[in-house]
Amino acid sequence: xxxxxxDSGYMxxxxxxxxxxxxxxxxxxxxxxxxxxxxxxxxxGWHLRAGEPHAERHALxxxxxxxxxxxxxxxxxxxxxxxxxxxxxxxxxxxGITRVVAAMQDPNPLVAGQGLAKLRAAGISVECGLLExxxxxxxxxxxxxxxxxxxxxxxxxxxxxxxxxxxxSGESKWIxxxxxxxxxxxxxxxSSAIVTGIGTVLADDPALxxxxxxxxxxxxxxxxxxxxxxxxxxKLRLPLDAKLLSxxxxxxxxxxxxxxxxxxxxxxxxxxxxLPGSGSGTDLRELLKMLAERGCNxxxxxxxxxxxxxxxxxxxxDELVVFMAPTLLGSSARPLLLLPEIATMAEQRRLQLTxxxxxxxxxxxxxxxxxAN
Numbered sequence: 001x002x003x004x005x006x007d008s009g010y011m012x013x014x015x016x017x018x019x020x021x022x023x024x025x026x027x028x029x030x031x032x033x034x035x036x037x038x039x040x041x042x043x044x045g046w047h048l049r050a051g052e053p054h055a056e057r058h059a060l061x062x063x064x065x066x067x068x069x070x071x072x073x074x075x076x077x078x079x080x081x082x083x084x085x086x087x088x089x090x091x092x093x094x095x096g097i098t099r100v101v102a103a104m105q106d107p108n109p110l111v112a113g114q115g116l117a118k119l120r121a122a123g124i125s126v127e128c129g130l131l132e133x134x135x136x137x138x139x140x141x142x143x144x145x146x147x148x149x150x151x152x153x154x155x156x157x158x159x160x161x162x163x164x165x166x167x168x169s170g171e172s173k174w175i176x177x178x179x180x181x182x183x184x185x186x187x188x189x190x191s192s193a194i195v196t197g198i199g200t201v202l203a204d205d206p207a208l209x210x211x212x213x214x215x216x217x218x219x220x221x222x223x224x225x226x227x228x229x230x231x232x233x234x235k236l237r238l239p240l241d242a243k244l245l246s247x248x249x250x251x252x253x254x255x256x257x258x259x260x261x262x263x264x265x266x267x268x269x270x271x272x273x274x275l276p277g278s279g280s281g282t283d284l285r286e287l288l289k290m291l292a293e294r295g296c297n298x299x300x301x302x303x304x305x306x307x308x309x310x311x312x313x314x315x316x317x318d319e320l321v322v323f324m325a326p327t328l329l330g331s332s333a334r335p336l337l338l339l340p341e342i343a344t345m346a347e348q349r350r351l352q353l354t355x356x357x358x359x360x361x362x363x364x365x366x367x368x369x370x371x372a373n
Contacts, residue, residue, distance in 0.1 A: 027295030037070035068096030103135035141297030164333035179360025192296035
């Protein structure tokens, strides 16, 4: 049996279902599932939260006996191993599904084709690869973590038309408008962790939480999960009355100071961790490895020019998300990134523009590192 335009329509619906877990499934992937029998959708579901049933099980529960002899459309290969829930491949076999169309193979080494092989061994017709590009776009961080041991890293920046982020005094509220700030809330909500530096905390006292206002919770069902907030604070200068320590959600402080200095922060609920580093700061690659080991798929960097520049300099980013406001701050205002001096055009760092979006009065420009020639 070959994949048809009808199959594509059903898979598109499954992808739409998967997107409903955009803010909640972490550290698991976002997955949607549709069960169709005799041209009629008899079951659908999506994965909402780790530890709860996977998309296939929700769809099977809705379909009931109608699943027997039906086709299952799923955005990611059904799992074949037992984690916090049983193997979805086994559930599909037991339900009497006769055909499975998967958008992509699971990059998780615990699955990686084994689920599809189990289905085929049970006599089920299996196709894989329908709308794979769209399916991969749903889970870029999960895919990268499984394949490289590192999370996807986005750097969020806000700047004036002349490339400045704050006045020389440090004043920065607000360069961009309310619509852009709402967009930032969505970036936070889909992120596993937010990384910032102690300089930003001392200057702005941010909470770095997801504020469930302006319709954010109406975008997708399920309670919004607060990302882990990570502060690079080598000398443990974080004030005990900082907003970070007063809001819901976990706080991780990366330090190179003596453990005795950490006790007061720990009593305020923060975790304090020492990572390798030099006199100039934390080893950012080791930081990202540690976050990946903790199940972080997507990391958002909200920091000043120094830390954001360090991620760019070390080529440890996947996306730059730049909000550009229609305003001018002047040549004495602070720059977007602090980078080593570039003396010649041959040394310039090229980026690839992947998306342009009007957000209120501002522009949101998304860049990726340009491919090497």
